[in-house]
Amino acid sequence: MVTPLVFEALGGRCELFGPDPAALQATRAWIARMHDRLTRFGPDSELSRFNRSAGAWVAVSPELEALLRIAVDAYEQSGGLVHAGILPALLAAGYTRDLAAGPTPRTAERVLAPPLGEMLALRAGQARLAAGNAIDLGGLAKGWLADRAVERLGPNALANLAGDLCAVGPGPGAPDPGDGWPVGFGGTTVLLRDGGAATSGTTGRRWGDGLHHLIDPRTGAPAVTDLVEVSVLAATATEAEVLAKTALLLGATAGATFLDRRARGSFLR
Numbered sequence: 652m653v654t655p656l657v658f659e660a661l662g663g664r665c666e667l668f669g670p671d672p673a674a675l676q677a678t679r680a681w682i683a684r685m686h687d688r689l690t691r692f693g694p695d696s697e698l699s700r701f702n703r704s705a706g707a708w709v710a711v712s713p714e715l716e717a718l719l720r721i722a723v724d725a726y727e728q729s730g731g732l733v734h735a736g737i738l739p740a741l742l743a744a745g746y747t748r749d750l751a752a753g754p755t756p757r758t759a760e761r762v763l764a765p766p767l768g769e770m771l772a773l774r775a776g777q778a779r780l781a782a783g784n785a786i787d788l789g790g791l792a793k794g795w796l797a798d799r800a801v802e803r804l805g806p807n808a809l810a811n812l813a814g815d816l817c818a819v820g821p822g823p824g825a826p827d828p829g830d831g832w833p834v835g836f837g838g839t840t841v842l843l844r845d846g847g848a849a850t851s852g853t854t855g856r857r858w859g860d861g862l863h864h865l866i867d868p869r870t871g872a873p874a875v876t877d878l879v880e881v882s883v884l885a886a887t888a889t890e891a892e893v894l895a896k897t898a899l900l901l902g903a904t905a906g907a908t909f910l911d912r913r914a915r916g917s918f919l920r
Contacts, residue, residue, distance in 0.1 A: 654668070654669065654670065654671075654672050654675060655667070655668050656668075656672075656675040656676070656679060658679060660679075660682060660683065660686060660812070660813070661682070661686055661792075661793055661796070661812050661813040662749075662813050663813030663814060664811075664813065665679075665682070665810075665811060665812050665813055666809070666810075666811040667679060667800065667804060667808075667809070667810055667811075668804075668808060668809040668810075668823070668832070669804035669805050669807070669808035669809075670805060670807065670808075671804070671805060674803060674804050674805060675804065677803065678800050678803045678804055678810075681800075681803065682796055682800060682812070685714065685792075685796055686796075688712070688714065688715070689714070689715070689718065689788055689792050691738065691785075691786075691787050691788075692748060692749050697711070697712060697715055698715065698786065698788065701715065701778065701780065701786065702738070702780065702785040702786060704780065705780040705781065705782050705783065705784055705785065706779075706780070706781065706782035707779065708772075708774075708777050708778070708779045709777065709778065709779070710776055710777055711776065711777060711778045713776075715778070716773065716776065716778065717795070718788050718791060718792060718795055719735075719771065719773055719778055719786070720773060721791055721795060721889060722735035722767065722771070722786070722788065722791055723767060723768070723771065723773070725791060725889075725893045726766075726767040726768075728893055728897075729893055729896070729897040730897070731766065731767075731868055731869075732867075732868060732869075732896070732897045732900045732901070733791070733893050733896050733897055734764055734767055734866075734868040735767065735771075735786045735787060735788060735789075735791065736764040736765070736767055736770050736771070736784055736785070736786060736868075737764050737787065737866040737868055737871075738785040738786060738787040739762045739764065739784070739785055740761065740762040740763075740764065740866045740871045740872065741787060741864065741866055742758075742762075742785075743757065743758045743759035743760075743761075743762045744757055744759075744862055744866070744872070744873055745757045745758075745858060745859070745862060746856075746858070746864055750856055750858060753858075754858035754859070754862070757859075757862070760872060761870055761871035761872040762871045763868075763870075763871035764784070764868055764871065765781070765784070769781065770784040771784075771786070789864075790815065790849070790851065790892045790896060791889065791892060791893070793812050793813055793814070793815040793849075793888075793892065794815045794817075794847065794849055794887070794888040794889035794890075794891065794892035794893075795888075795889050796810075796812055796815075797810045797811070797812045797815045797816060797817040797847065797888040797889075798817045798847065798887050798888050798889055800812065800817065801817045801818065801819050805820075806819060806820050807819065807820030807821060807822070808820060809822075809832045809834075809843075810888075811834075812888075814849065814850050815847070815848075815849045815888045815891070815892055816834060816843065816847060816848040816849070816888055816891075817846070817847045817887060817888040818831065818832040818834070818843040818844060818845070818846065818847075819844070819845050820832075820844065820845075821844065822842065822844065829842075829844075830842045830844065831843050831844030831845075832844065834848060836848060836882055836884065836916070836918060837882050837918025837920075838918075841884070841916065843884065846884060846885065846886055846887070846915060847884070847885050847886065847887040847888030847889065847890060847891045848882065848883065848884050848885070848888065848891050849882070849883055849885075849888055849891035849892040849894075849895045850880060850881065850882040850883075850895060851865070851880070851881050851892070851895035851896040851898075851899045852865075852879055852880035852881070852899070853865050853873075853874065853876070853878075853879060853880075853899070854879060854880070861873055861875075865896070865899065865900070867900055874899070874900055876899055876900060876901075876902050877902050877903050878898070878899050878902060878903055878906060878919055878920065879920055880899070880918075880919075880920050881895045881896075881898045881899045881906065881917065881918070881919050881920075882895060882917065882918040883895040883898070883910065883914045883915075883916070883917050883918075884914060884915040884916035884917070885913075885914055885915055886915070891914075894909075894910060894913055894914050894917075895917075897909060898910050898917070898919065903919060906919060907919060
């Protein structure tokens with residue numbers, strides 16, 4: 652029997668599915684702890700303290716180090732479009748706090764970030780952020796948490812963390828052989844097994860004309876793209892998150908080409 656657990660976290664609806672109620676509750680508690688550690692909205696979070704330490708080498712937890720390394724990989728895989736260093740641009744656009752509390756006034760039209768390799772350095776157990784810069788882990792953290800959550804839930808499980816999904820095993824048809832977990836994808840339902848999915852879009856977090864949370868590192872401003880939403884199937888939720896955001900920033904034609912050999916499946920609109 653697969654038991655669901657539904658709750659609000661990470662800026663949206665989250666769902667955990669697995670056979671063990673105790674594992675579901677323990678994983679939910681772990682997600683809450685990781686959120687508190689990795690959020691940019693909490694002044695005492697590890698990420699906020701890391702951003703305030705810019706200019707110095709500091710010790711970082713294994714979780715934050717793993718995510719910073721993922722951020723470097725994502726930057727390279729996306730050709731610089733998935734850039735964890737765009738927090739100053741987000742702040743300048745008015746996204747300074749949880750949008751449930753409302754946006755704040757825009758302070759600049761654009762804020763360009765240097766290449767990630769110039770602002771972030773890593774070594775075992777330590778990291779250094781160049782002075783004047785700041786990191787936002789955003790969707791990368793959601794994808795990574797979804798990937799790690801299913802590891803905690805068992806061999807037949809699904810984690811949906813505010814739209815970033817990871818699934819393992821045959822799905823809810825077990826113990827009979829199954830083809831995967833049914834998930835909504837591009838207006839239809841697909842069966843997801845041993846893989847991830849993510850959606851990136853410009854409509855969910857908007858607070859004004861042309862103001863949304865998706866910053867284009869090439870301009871230092873909220874992205875202007877002919878796509879509204881991109882959904883991607885990939886090997887992991889983290890990879891799907893990177894691919895979806897990259898394609899959205901590239902636009903319909905270049906985005907479809909980018910995804911052609913990288914994604915297991917995609918939906919662009």
